[in-house]
Amino acid sequence: MLKERILKTENDTTQFAKELAPILKKGDVLALYGELGAGKTFFTQKLCKFLGVKENVSSPSYVLMNEYMGTCTIRHLDLYRLDAAEEVLELGLYDLYEDAITVIEWPEIADGMLPENTIHIYFEFIDQIRKVTIKSVLFPNSPPDPLS
Numbered sequence: 001m002l003k004e005r006i007l008k009t010e011n012d013t014t015q016f017a018k019e020l021a022p023i024l025k026k027g028d029v030l031a032l033y034g035e036l037g038a039g040k041t042f043f044t045q046k047l048c049k050f051l052g053v054k055e056n057v058s059s060p061s062y063v064l065m066n067e068y069m070g071t072c073t074i075r076h077l078d079l080y081r082l083d084a085a086e087e088v089l090e091l092g093l094y095d096l097y098e099d100a101i102t103v104i105e106w107p108e109i110a111d112g113m114l115p116e117n118t119i120h121i122y123f124e125f126i127d128q129i130r131k132v133t134i135k136s137v138l139f140p141n142s143p144p145d146p147l148s
């Protein structure tokens with residue numbers, strides 16, 4: 001299934017995060033696609049807030065990975081700076097999924113290393129219009145569906 005929504009304002013993105021957060025559980029992986037400034041980190045900051053994270057969530061562009069505690073462990077990765085799939089393996093990505101909710105910005109390089117249940121979220125920012133598309137084998141065509 002594939003659903004889209006226009007995100008006119010930051011509030012719309014916040015609302016999207018608010019609706020998605022209660023559906024998520026330990027073991028879920030979110031792959032966030034989109035150009036620089038598309039809103040991946042902004043979305044993750046709000047998502048973490050709705051998952052009960054109290055501390056400040058910052059972009060992991062330089063540190064590769066941050067870990068937070070909310071309703072469960074949340075790991076936030078940004079693979080933009082990695083050049084090769086081997087570096088993703090060195091991060092130990094496969095071993096990370098099970099005990100946390102994992103959110104990955106710039107996941108393209110980890111293509112093939114994402115579990116089948118990965119929720120793929122595409123952020124677009126074209127001609128001042130922001131749009132998000134969510135693709136997941138997990139969500140049935142009935143609620144809970146954050147974009148319906």
Ligand SMILES: Nc1ncnc2c1ncn2[C@@H]1O[C@H](COP(=O)(O)OP(=O)(O)OP(=O)(O)O)[C@@H](O)[C@H]1O
Nearest residue numbers: 007008009010013035036037038039040041042130
């Ligand atoms: N509707 C919106 N949704 C999300 N962010 C928005 C929106 N409108 C404006 N913004 C702003 O756009 C910026 C998005 O930046 P953000 O760091 O989230 O991008 P990113 O996709 O993580 O980029 P990068 O690839 O560099 O990590 C933020 O400064 C945010 O305040």
Ligand SMILES: [Mg+2]
Nearest residue numbers: 040041059105
């Ligand atoms: Mg970012």
